[in-house]
Amino acid sequence: MATQEVQLNETLTHLKTESETLKTKLEEERAKLHDVELHQVAEKVEGLGQFVMKTRRTLKGHGNKVLCMDWCKDKRRIVSSSQDGKVIVWDAFTTNKEHAVTMPCTWVMACAYAPSGCAVACGGLDNKCSVYPLSLDKNENLAAKKKSVAMHTNYLSACSFTNSDMQILTSSGDGTCALWDVESGQLLQSFHGHAADVLCLDLAPSETGNTFVSGGCDKKANVWDMRSGQCIQSFETHESDINSVRYYPSGDAFASGSDDATCRLYDLRADREVAIYSKESIIFGVSSVDFSLSGRLLFGGYNDYTINVWDVLKGTRVSILFGHENRVSTLRVSPDGTAFSTGSWDHTLRIWA
Amino acid sequence: MTINTLAKEGWNREQMACFRKMEKVIVAMQDPDMGMKMRNQRLLITVIPHAMTGVCVCVCACMSALHIGNMLVKYGYIYPLKEPRSLVLRPDESPYRFQTPYFWTSTRWPASELDYAIYLAKKNIRKQGELMEYEKERYSVLHKRINHTWDFVVMQAREQLRASKQRRKADRIVLECQEQAYWLINRAPVCSLQLCSSLYYISKLCYTIETCKRALGRNRVKSSICLEGFVKYSEQYLNHDPIMQGCLPSNPWISDDTAHWTMNTETVTIPTRLRVERWSFSFMKLLNDSLGRQEFMTYLEKEFSGENLCFWQACEDVRHGESSKIIEKVEEIYKTFLAPGAARWVNIDSKTMDKTLEGIRRPHRFVMDDAQMHIYFLMKKDSYPRYLKSDLYKNMLAKAIVPQETKKSVFPFMRRQRHASPSPAQVVTHGVEEDGHAKGGGQAGTNSGGGSHV
Numbered sequence: 001m002a003t004q005e006v007q008l009n010e011t012l013t014h015l016k017t018e019s020e021t022l023k024t025k026l027e028e029e030r031a032k033l034h035d036v037e038l039h040q041v042a043e044k045v046e047g048l049g050q051f052v053m054k055t056r057r058t059l060k061g062h063g064n065k066v067l068c069m070d071w072c073k074d075k076r077r078i079v080s081s082s083q084d085g086k087v088i089v090w091d092a093f094t095t096n097k098e099h100a101v102t103m104p105c106t107w108v109m110a111c112a113y114a115p116s117g118c119a120v121a122c123g124g125l126d127n128k129c130s131v132y133p134l135s136l137d138k139n140e141n142l143a144a145k146k147k148s149v150a151m152h153t154n155y156l157s158a159c160s161f162t163n164s165d166m167q168i169l170t171s172s173g174d175g176t177c178a179l180w181d182v183e184s185g186q187l188l189q190s191f192h193g194h195a196a197d198v199l200c201l202d203l204a205p206s207e208t209g210n211t212f213v214s215g216g217c218d219k220k221a222n223v224w225d226m227r228s229g230q231c232i233q234s235f236e237t238h239e240s241d242i243n244s245v246r247y248y249p250s251g252d253a254f255a256s257g258s259d260d261a262t263c264r265l266y267d268l269r270a271d272r273e274v275a276i277y278s279k280e281s282i283i284f285g286v287s288s289v290d291f292s293l294s295g296r297l298l299f300g301g302y303n304d305y306t307i308n309v310w311d312v313l314k315g316t317r318v319s320i321l322f323g324h325e326n327r328v329s330t331l332r333v334s335p336d337g338t339a340f341s342t343g344s345w346d347h348t349l350r351i352w353a
Numbered sequence: 354m355t356i357n358t359l360a361k362e363g364w365n366r367e368q369m370a371c372f373r374k375m376e377k378v379i380v381a382m383q384d385p386d387m388g389m390k391m392r393n394q395r396l397l398i399t400v401i402p403h404a405m406t407g408v409c410v411c412v413c414a415c416m417s418a419l420h421i422g423n424m425l426v427k428y429g430y431i432y433p434l435k436e437p438r439s440l441v442l443r444p445d446e447s448p449y450r451f452q453t454p455y456f457w458t459s460t461r462w463p464a465s466e467l468d469y470a471i472y473l474a475k476k477n478i479r480k481q482g483e484l485m486e487y488e489k490e491r492y493s494v495l496h497k498r499i500n501h502t503w504d505f506v507v508m509q510a511r512e513q514l515r516a517s518k519q520r521r522k523a524d525r526i527v528l529e530c531q532e533q534a535y536w537l538i539n540r541a542p543v544c545s546l547q548l549c550s551s552l553y554y555i556s557k558l559c560y561t562i563e564t565c566k567r568a569l570g571r572n573r574v575k576s577s578i579c580l581e582g583f584v585k586y587s588e589q590y591l592n593h594d595p596i597m598q599g600c601l602p603s604n605p606w607i608s609d610d611t612a613h614w615t616m617n618t619e620t621v622t623i624p625t626r627l628r629v630e631r632w633s634f635s636f637m638k639l640l641n642d643s644l645g646r647q648e649f650m651t652y653l654e655k656e657f658s659g660e661n662l663c664f665w666q667a668c669e670d671v672r673h674g675e676s677s678k679i680i681e682k683v684e685e686i687y688k689t690f691l692a693p694g695a696a697r698w699v700n701i702d703s704k705t706m707d708k709t710l711e712g713i714r715r716p717h718r719f720v721m722d723d724a725q726m727h728i729y730f731l732m733k734k735d736s737y738p739r740y741l742k743s744d745l746y747k748n749m750l751a752k753a754i755v756p757q758e759t760k761k762s763v764f765p766f767m768r769r770q771r772h773a774s775p776s777p778a779q780v781v782t783h784g785v786e787e788d789g790h791a792k793g794g795g796q797a798g799t800n801s802g803g804g805s806h807v
Contacts, residue, residue, distance in 0.1 A: 008551040015558040022565035029569060034576045041580040045587075053596070056606040074777050075614060076605075093605065094771045117777025134778035164673035181676045188676075188718070193564070207637050207729070227719050231564060233571075250586050252579065269574040294590035294597060295583065313584060336617070338595040339606045353596070353606035 030272045038265070038275045042313035048296075051309060051319040056339065057351035059090050061097055066343035067124075068158075068330050072113045075336045079120045080349055081108035087122045089134065092341065092351050099134055101142045110159040110170070121149070121168055123156035129170050131182055150180045157199045162226075169212060169226075171198040177214050179226060191224045193231040200244045206251040213254050215242030221256050221266065235266050237273045244288045244331075248312075249295045255312075257286030263300050263310065277310040279317060288330050293337030301328030301342055307352070323350055379431075443556060467506070470495045472536055474510035491540070589634060593627055601625075601756040608759060609771050616756060619643050626753040633741050636733040640665075648749060652740045653732075660697035661728050661736070664690045668725035672718060683716040691724075701727050 064084035071078055076093040085106050089099040105126035112121045114131075123129035129150035132142050150156065154173035161168055162179075167188070171177045177191040177198055196217035204211045211232070215221045221242055223233040240259035247254045253267045253274070261282050265275040277298060284304035291298055297318065298310040307321040307328060326345035333340040339353035431449050473492045476483050484492060496503065517525050592598055605611045616625055624644055632639040632648075639645040646662070653659040667690070671682045690699045691709065701709070705723050712720040740746055 008555070012551055012555055012558070015555060015562065019558050019561050019565070022562060022569065026565055026568050030573065033573050036577045036580060038580050038583070041577065041584060045584055048597075072777065074774070076774065077776070091773060091776075093611070094773050096773065098776060134776070136776060136778055162673065163669075166673055166675050183675045183677060186676065193560075205637075227722070233568065234564060248583070248586075249590070250582070252582060267576070267579045270576050270579040271568070271571060271573045272576075274576065274580060292594050292596045294587050294594035296587040296591065296594065296597060313587060333596075336595065336614075337593075338600060338604050338613070340596075351606055353604055 030270075033270065034272060038313065039315045042315075045313050047314070048311055048318050053309070053319065053321060053352045055323050055350045056353045057092055057095055059092060059095055059349040059351075060347070061088055061090075062086060062347045062349075064347060065326075065345040066329060066347060066349055067107065067109050068111045068122075069332060069341055069343045069349060070111055070113045070120075071332055071334050071341065072117050073115055073335055074117055075334055075338070077113070077117070078341060078349065079111050079113050079122075080330075080343055081111040081122050081124070082347070083107050087111055087120065087132075089120060090349075092349075099142060101132055101146075103130075107155070110156050112159050112161055112168075114161050114165040115163065116165050119165060121159050121161065123150065123159060123170070125155050127152045127155060127172070129156050129159045129168060129180070131168070147182070147185075149182050149185050150178060151185075152176070152178070154197070157197065158201050160201060160203055162203060169201060169203065171201045171214055173197040175216070177201060177212075177224065189226060189229045191222075191229055191231070193222055193224075193234070194218050194220060199242060202245050202247050202254065204247055204251050205249065213245045213247065215245040215256055215258075217241045219258075221245055221254070223268065233268065233271060235273060237264060238262070240285070243286060246290050249291055249293065255289050255291065255298055257289040257300055259285035261285055261302075263289055263298060265298075265312065275312070275315055277308075277315060277317075282308065284327075287328055288332075288342075290331055290333045290340060292333060292340075299331055299333065299340055301331035301344075303327040305344070305346075307331065307342060321352065323352075324348070443559075466495060466499060467502070469536065469540060470499060470506045471509045471513070472532060474506050475514055478507075478510055478514060593631060602759040610759060611772065611774070612756070612759070616754060624749070624753055626750065626755045629746075629750050629753045632746075636737045639737070648745065649737075649740055652743060652745050653736060655745075656736065656739075658736060660690065660699055661732050663697060664699045665725060665728050665732070668721040668728075671721055672725075676718070679718055680716050683713055683720060686721065687713055699724075699728055700731075 059078070059080070062080065062082040062084070063086065064082050066080055066082050069078055069080040076091060077098070078090045078092045079087065080090065081087045081103075083106055085103040085108055087101045087103060087108060088097055090097055101122075103122060103124070103126070105124055108122050108124040110121075110123050110129065114120065117134075119131050119133045121129055121131045128148050131147045131149050133145050133147075135142065135145070149168055150159070150170045152170065152172035152174050154175075156170055156172055158171045159168055160170075166182050168180045168182055169177065170180065175192070175194045175196060175198060177194075178187055179189040179191075180186065181188050191214070194214065194216040198214050198216040201212055201214040204213070210226050211223055212226060213221055213223050219236055219238045219240060219242060221235045221238075222231045224230065225232050238256065238258040238260055239262075242256050242258045244257040245254055246256075248265070252269055253265055255263055255265050257263045261284060262276050262278040263286055264273050264277070266272070267274045277300070282302065282304075284302050286300045286302055288301040289298060291312070296312055298312050300308045300310065302308060305322070305324045305327055307323075308317055309319040309321065310316070311318050324342065324344040324346050328342050328344050330343040331340060339351050341349055341351050343349045433443075433449050469491075473484065473488055473495070476488070477492065499506070517528065520528070595604055600613055602612050602616075603610055605613050615621075617628060619642075621644070628642070628644075632642065632645045639649055650659055650662050653662055664686070667682070667686050671679060671686070674682065689695055689697050691701075691706070691713075692698075701724050705727050709721065709724045
């Protein structure tokens, strides 16, 4: 018995050493092909002129902190969720509220619009992701038609429909991501690899449409294959929790925003971090990031109530936008790139253009 | 509650309570609705039914998943199909199976010496030299101790072996595994449970090492090439980025005029020039735009290769549609596109065709993936470039609209009336389009000002 334990401890030490050696080797391999920095390549690119963006709409109606929002494919409708359990569907153009649902839990941290525009998904402290079909009958109680799809063992941090209304991808505080079939509620695939809460995810706009990226409290951003459940790439350069990940429009890279007050760009083909967007004067964490349609601009919502606009290629800050009266918790560019929307702990949402 | 080392015979009450808890977990895991996904697992060349992977077990057990999972394996509620002696839960694709309740610890099936003797005798008869060292020792000890009933032991062993030969190979393997797992627990060669935590860290490290090794094997591209790609992409899309360059006739959020959206709806008859230009940026952009796809279909039909796009769309439907309809959709695809002499037969290379036909016997969501990719790349490399050079595309580009920029209103304080638009949710009552996309979302009530049709 004793010899067996000694053997195991030896194995443990041996494996630890091997793990460290491999990690170092991996970094060396990655560095070998890094022959130029992004800002060097971008020197020949024209600089961006004066940048003017203003709040064009303010959506008031939530009674508490706005935690998450998503655009509808029709480019003008929005779904948003807040700490008091309310989920509201707005026509952001007219600022009218079209639907409202009260969830049975507080802190609804995730919400998503279905591609067809006929349903929304949301979840949070209830550890579940539920789908509500949207009905135009004003008298109909939306909550009655609710469908429980995903079930985790800890809070739901993010959710997203895949290419259709039939499948949902979720991430959770239990450290896993999962793919669910909406119709049956069946778990189609689960993704293990994060060592702590997973806070965000984004689907790749690639040709084969089979991968997604997730970011977590373990400072890692992992790229997953949806079909096999395997983690195909992993990046660990942030110094704190990763709150938001978003793919570059071409699908060849993704950006991340973290509590360490930086946004970083990771290239998937080069398999490394290629840019850091930070300033000494920015000390508060980034809660949410998104690209403009061409990928030239990166918008970041920060915990110091501001939005910083970065030139992705040159690495410089183009503009800083003020308006919210509390931290910006969520930020998404509209599907046609005409505007972006932010949600904040000041109970409002703003549309900027 | 701590679980102490295994007792030689029987289990005390405290431990029994623990076993009952584990059994509750096990039952829940096997619930057909909420439980684990089980499927047939390949073990060498035999397919074992109702097996699951180590990773799936972790999902169900979750919090300190690996730890609980390891417990379940240690106590025999789940057993591994490969390496049965290694009573460790691997968080990977290794196949596992639930132990039949007959063998559950709590049912207190008397693990008597006689039964153990029969088990060892069977192993010995089945294959000489299959017994491990400690098993050989115990075999000879038993032989001495219950020598008077040895004939009975051997006879029973032979009978059981003969009966098992009647079974299907898959069932036989399963039963052998179950039995082996049971005896590994009840007559374990090693006992200490403090090993559990070391095993947990070991499995975690193994996982990290595996990921690192896979990462080292990747093909990487030089930074200069990748970063050039970003510069090119941004340049190409610069004019298409409303926030960077503005949009024509005006940005609806700024001018309150929805003409821009009206001109760019999915079903518009004459698209804008920028939109048609985007179709030439990448094949994916063309396919993602329903109007672009329609145009491409028209072109393909002229070339008598329209079935390729139809096939691709049908495969997308399988991949993203309802789980319940997968089987019937795959059937339909087979009949229409793949069967010999099919009405719209698609040209796939023989290797992919064989693999797909094999997979169709047990249809699942991704069964058409290889064939779909083959056709996708065929269209991308062949038909797509020719379409861009064709008259059909060039004419579309020529007659596309370039809206006139709306000048800012003379009286800046007079706000236009903001019109509502029909909600996409309305589509549900009128019947949803095939691919579940919203019809004509974002159409304004009236089209006030802006937009000249050239």
